[in-house]
Amino acid sequence: MSDTHPAIKKGRKFDQVVEGARTVFLRDGFEGASVDDIAREAGVSKATLYSYFPDKRVLFLEIAAQETKRQADAFEERMDENLSPEALLPNVGRKILDFILSDFGQAVFRIAVSESDRFPELGRKYYESGPALVAKRLSQYLASCTARGELEIDDIELAAEQFGELCKARLQSRRLFQACCDIDDSEKQKVIDGAVHMFLCCYGVRK
């Protein structure tokens, strides 16, 4: 942001520009967003906007970088490795699902999918700071569980990705393709419970 690269920030309305761009790009995508829209939303003149960013592309990439970072931060917190899978997985699952179904999660996903052709870097960054990061954190936790003998997993990374996948079952596509109005809480819980059950069924140690 402005604080990290003060050299880039020359004026007082930098943050307004970024904030406006964020709103409009997340709402309309790259092509869909017009620079005039962004300037209006930011409460700033076009000339000001162009004094900060050389073109629309660069502005977009700046926003995309910020948002993937924001996404990464949402998952960066380490999991408590001492908790049992029975206790921890439902919470993690719920967090993943809530994020995916949130307006922000949907918007970022949509942008990443539709623009990763035009901006390959963006696709990779989204992947690294989203799905890959979650899988990595989860893998670390699962490894400690297997070390403690609470789980039995041969391919830990695959297991982590399977769990992530199971949490999205049904609901991600339903929301993405507007196949439903809204998703109530009990339905989310059913999916999470199913994911945890299936996971422990497969990788839990026999009692």
Next chain:
Amino acid sequence: MSDTHPAIKKGRKFDQVVEGARTVFLRDGFEGASVDDIAREAGVSKATLYSYFPDKRVLFLEIAAQETKRQADAFEERMDENLSPEALLPNVGRKILDFILSDFGQAVFRIAVSESDRFPELGRKYYESGPALVAKRLSQYLASCTARGELEIDDIELAAEQFGELCKARLQSRRLFQACCDIDDSEKQKVIDGAVHMFLCCYGVRK
């Protein structure tokens, strides 16, 4: 196509137009495609194109409808209900995964995601003729397995969706976000085996 609605088809180049539009729309999306491009790709003049379709939107929806139907056809064949899950699931999983990773599957998914805001109908249709259809067919099969006592499932539809989800683990996003060059066969097989194993582990009857 032309044969199903001969009333719409007035001239001999109808199919060329559709074919060209298909190529360009799948490659560039709705905004990214220009009508001049389509006409050039189709080997047809713009006037001819506009003699068939009133505007770009309608042309796009025609293509989208065709492609979702094509997608549906790929999964329409009934599964052999007499096969055991151990025998059938790996094949089904492989089919799902291959489709998702194919150029066509990727292109249609990408279009559906990025245009379902502009064309809500498209999103719904994609969903119905893709994920929902697969889940439905799979549910029917799983029901017959539980009836035979080969599987033990309480929520059959959820189970079907879980299996579908497991088959995409890791590889769909990897491909979608260009986080890899290409995906070799052994990796696909590993994911499918993992999916089948997990599924049977959870829903298979104890032996």
Next chain:
DNA sequence: GCATTTCTGAACTCAACAGTTTAGTTTAAA
């Protein structure tokens, strides 16, 4: 107060693109 930097807004250029028109050419069928 005065000077400097930042910002404004409105008008502008330029290119791309959707859709139309027209005058003339090709095709195919009778």
Next chain:
DNA sequence: TTTAAACTAAACTGTTGAGTTCAGAAATGC
């Protein structure tokens, strides 16, 4: 071979949107 329908090429209109320019207004620092 004639005729009508289908098609073409190319020029044209109107719009939208990216990026620029500039004369002047507002904020900031001294």
